[in-house]
Amino acid sequence: MRLTQSQFEPVAITPTFWIVPSWHEVPASARQVIRLDPGLAFGTGTHPTTRMCLRWLATQHTQAQPADLNRVLDYGCGSGGYLLPLARLVGGYAEIIALDVHPLALRRIRRIAAAHGLANAKTIQSDCATGLPNGCIDVVLLYDVFHGLAEPEAVLKDLHRVLRPGGILSFSDHYMRERDILARVSASGRFRHVARGRKTYTFARED
Numbered sequence: 001m002r003l004t005q006s007q008f009e010p011v012a013i014t015p016t017f018w019i020v021p022s023w024h025e026v027p028a029s030a031r032q033v034i035r036l037d038p039g040l041a042f043g044t045g046t047h048p049t050t051r052m053c054l055r056w057l058a059t060q061h062t063q064a065q066p067a068d069l070n071r072v073l074d075y076g077c078g079s080g081g082y083l084l085p086l087a088r089l090v091g092g093y094a095e096i097i098a099l100d101v102h103p104l105a106l107r108r109i110r111r112i113a114a115a116h117g118l119a120n121a122k123t124i125q126s127d128c129a130t131g132l133p134n135g136c137i138d139v140v141l142l143y144d145v146f147h148g149l150a151e152p153e154a155v156l157k158d159l160h161r162v163l164r165p166g167g168i169l170s171f172s173d174h175y176m177r178e179r180d181i182l183a184r185v186s187a188s189g190r191f192r193h194v195a196r197g198r199k200t201y202t203f204a205r206e207d
């Protein structure tokens with residue numbers, strides 16, 4: 001289904017960070033803007049969970065120095081709802097790795113990356129192991145994926161392996177209750193819960 005332009009309005013992620021459809025005027029308060037054509041880039045930041053996750057990302061961006069953010073892994077990236085916001089937030093210096101089990105999701109990611117000239121976006125097809133080197137990732141996004149994983153413990157183990165010491169796992173899953181999220185992600189001792197947003201849970205990698 002192709003949605004009409006009237007269904008997409010500018011979305012404030014923070015008071016100064018906006019996602020604005022390409023045919024809209026940029027709001028005066030916007031300091032950081034992502035221009036999107038939602039017909040191409042599925043996932044416009046309009047879903048409440050997505051908005052909360054983007055808000056968390058925007059906060060990280062303002063806190064992190066470029067040297068702290070070299071590589072971000074979006075595990076279970078889906079159709080690329082976070083790709084353009086991530087690219088805008090991390091700039092050209094950090095690599096964005098989008099992983100999904102579904103080849104069509106990754107094809108979509110590559111199309112969006114090509115259309116927007118994102119040379120720093122890579123894709124991995126997998127249902128569990130990332131195949132990445134130890135400690136090469138600064139931030140992992142695990143959004144709305146965990147509830148459906150066949151091997152959740154194995155995925156958490158591999159995410160712990162690829163995160164650098166002090167690396168961050170940003171978690172959201174609107175199919176799960178908060179107490180289950182906190183218990184299951186922390187259970188193995190690999191991750192420590194450090195902060196909560198309205199829909200996001202931040203875990204630090206334990207050594």
Ligand SMILES: C[S@@+](CC[C@H](N)C(=O)[O-])C[C@H]1O[C@@H](n2cnc3c(N)ncnc32)[C@H](O)[C@@H]1O
Pocket residue numbers: 043075076077078079081082099100101102105126127128142143144145148149150
């Ligand atoms: C509900 S979508 C969430 C997409 C995206 N993270 C978001 O929040 O918009 C779940 C995604 O996880 C992917 N997925 C499911 N099981 C997976 C697995 N074992 N490994 C990697 N990706 C998986 C699905 O193909 C789908 O794209």
